Amino acid sequence: MRYDLVIFDNDGVLVDSEPISNTILAAYLTELGHPTSYEDSLRDYMGAAVHRVHDLVLERTGKRLPGDFDDTLHARVFATFERELEAVRGVVDVLGKLKAEGVTYCVASSGSHERIRVGHRKTGLDTWFRDETIFSAQDVGRGKPAPDLFLYAAERMGVPPERCAVVEDSPLGVAAARAAGMDVYGFTAMTSEAELDGAQGYFDDMALLLGLLERPHL
Structure with a gap:
């Protein structure tokens, strides 16, 4: 080689x-008032660190995500990983x-x-x-x-x-x-x-x- x-x-x-994490991310952003489809999440965030989510939401809306966003997202993702990954x-x-x-x-x-x-x-x-x-x-x-x-x-x-x-x-x-x-x-x-x-x-x-x-x- x-x-x-x-x-x-x-x-x-x-x-x-990726299907698990982007489904959860899209749903959570939508829940927070930032409508995001699964396809949107794949396009914008696939392969990126979580700080990119904060950066793009702030850039597009002028609003910051909640302080506990990362912890809540990770908890939801990890719980699903344990069942499905x-x-x-x-x-x-x-x-x-x-x-x-x-x-x-x-x-x-x-x-x-x-x-x-x-x-x-x-x-x-x-x-x-x-x-x-x-x-x-x-x-x-x-x-x-x-x-x-x-x-x-x-x-x-x-x-x-x-x-x-x-x-x-x-x-x-x-x-x-x-x-x-x-x-x-x-x-x-x-x-x-x-x-x-x-x-x-x-x-x-x-x-x-x-x-x-x-x-x-x-």
């Missing part, structure tokens, strides 16, 4: 959390093959450390990721689309950006990886190739990922 490190996004790539189909096989081949991997997510760990415990992915291979937007000053998180993860893992491959499913994540000088592969299970423009390759089934990572650049 031509990469020394594979960096996975978490939500939508490792755990099938599953790992993305095929991702355990990918992790197993990377491990067998001696390829280092980690996760770099816009979600909080707590969100990542809750999801991994529920889906069994906690057996695949050690604490030192989990990176969150909480660890850096700016989340995606800024490159900070991916650069921080690469630095901590001891791999130069040009030797890293990022696996992403959101436009913000693709932009962040490109800004970090890393190759990025777009997972199109929920997002179109057009929305993930700029990726080195696209796949809609995890079984196809390793082939992309091993394919020489044209």
